[in-house]
Amino acid sequence: MKNRYVIIASALFLSVAGFAQKKELTAAEKALKEGKSNEAITILTGAESLIANDADKAQFLFLKGNAYFDLIKKNVDTEKNLQIAAKTYQDLIEVEKASGKIKYSTQAANSIFGVKGRLINSAIEDTKVNKNAEGAQKLYEAYLLEKKDTINLYYAASTYVGAKEYDKALKLYEELKKLNFSGKATYYYAVSKVNGKEDVYNTAAERDKMIKLGTHEKPRSESVPSKRGEIYKNITLIYVSKGQIDEAKKAVSEARIANPDDASLILTEANLYLETKDMVTYQKLITQVLEKNPNDVSLVFNLGVINANAKNYVDAEKYYKRAIEIDPKYVNAYINLAAMKLEDEKAIIDKMNKLGTSAEDTKKYNALKKKREDLFKSTIPYLEKAVELDPANKDVSKTLLNVYSALEMMPQYKALKAKMK
Known part of the structure; x- marks a missing residue:
């Protein structure tokens, strides 16, 4: 009870x-x-x-x-x-x-x-x-x-x-x-007649409906490439930064098995072996990349970036020039070629500043000055082409102005300066 x-x-x-x-x-x-x-x-x-x-x-x-x-x-x-x-x-x-x-x-x-x-x-x-x-x-x-x-x-x-915050990034x-996740998608845009702003739609049908209703105009589409290669690249680089090379190799290997046709993942794996100084495996993977897509300009350009980052400047220049051969309007290849060459200027200036006023030092100074001038001259064709292809890029235009100024090419300097106003 x-x-x-x-x-x-x-x-x-x-x-x-x-x-x-x-x-x-x-x-x-x-x-x-x-x-x-x-x-x-x-x-x-x-x-x-x-x-x-x-x-x-x-x-x-x-x-x-x-x-x-x-x-x-x-x-x-x-x-x-x-x-x-x-x-x-x-x-x-x-x-x-x-x-x-x-x-x-x-x-x-x-x-x-x-x-x-x-x-x-x-x-x-x-x-x-x-x-x-x-x-x-x-x-x-x-x-x-x-x-x-x-x-x-x-x-x-x-x-x-x-x-x-690499640990948090790695988790995500x-x-x-x-x-x-790949992130590969196509987005559809149209400009609102009400506020003049561009609205984005997930499908062409949604966008086209607004065009027909008369509320929007100026339709355009934009394709976004797969981000899978970048994701696995970052996973790999985070493991490398943590000194976990075996985990990095495992991650990129699993990625390639899951996505055998994704050339960007071969590039990621190649970059890993370049980072770890395994040049034999690196060259083997690069050969695979080029066999799959010999005329993929983005791929060839990225090979240039990878080699430039590893200070393999001869190979980097080769790939940048190959990218230009494939697409003469590929502006980033011109910019990177010029930037890579200009990296040597600081070392030349440092040497010049350390010299004294003796006859021997003056001779060395003049030789270094000539070397600097030749360096600047070698960048002019690439910078001029980059400015021609992308005149809105102020940084490139400013770099070219500095080169003209250093070489005392005043007519060219004034002409470019006038265009920038």
Whole structure:
């Protein structure tokens, strides 16, 4: 009889607790409808310990997320509240996913979309002021809100690399690898007649519909290549930076098995062996790359970059010039050729500055001066072509101006200066 009394008392306690939490949730909902977000948050904070089942927990998280999102829209402590709202909506999605009953996640869809957009915009602003770690975290939270948008996971990983937080970047890259993310896509653009801004669409049909409705004009498309090679390259380089060479080799080997036709992965593996000074394997892999795509200008150019980074300047120049043969308008090859040659200038200047005024030193000085002038002259054809192909590139134009000035080529200097105004 005593045990039976305990059971009845426990049941009574649960029903009272359930009634109390329902009452609190109703009060919070009422406060939220009246625009009293802080009051709603206070009520919910007090009720949190009373939440006993998934249905009520989902409602609790729905109301809490909406309360914090309302504060964000009112510009109240935006950064802090954005993080709380994002985490709350993430928890809501997980709770309903686990229970198999999707109700409040659907109702919160617009708010979730709004928080996601604000997270991405805030992350962009963070990266502009070198707050890469903060930006990466926000991009990751945006991904967690809507996991089908795997591009946000990719950008989060890349931004962590920019922050030099390699362990966090590696974790996200490994997640991208499991998802077999490529990032290859085609985006469709059209300019709004209302505000003159370019809007992006996921399909040509969506974009063309807006054109037919007359709200947009100037349609264009943009193809984005696969990012898989870059992902595996960064995984490999992170392992190399940690001194984990075997893990790096394993990662790139697995990538090639999974994606045998991706030439960029062969390039990544080649770069690894170049980093580890295994020139025999490196040359073998480079041969494979060129056999697969002998006229792929981007591939050949990247071979130039890899060799330049490894200070193999003879091979780098060979690949840059080959890229120009394949595509005479490939501006980056001209720029990199000139930049690579100009790297030698500092060493020449350092030697010149160390010389004295003796007859022998004067002779050496003049020889170095001639060498510097010849170096500058060798860059002129590449810089002039780069300026011709990309006149909007101010850095290249400034470099060419400096070369003209150093060689006292004043007519050319003045002509280029006039074009830059």
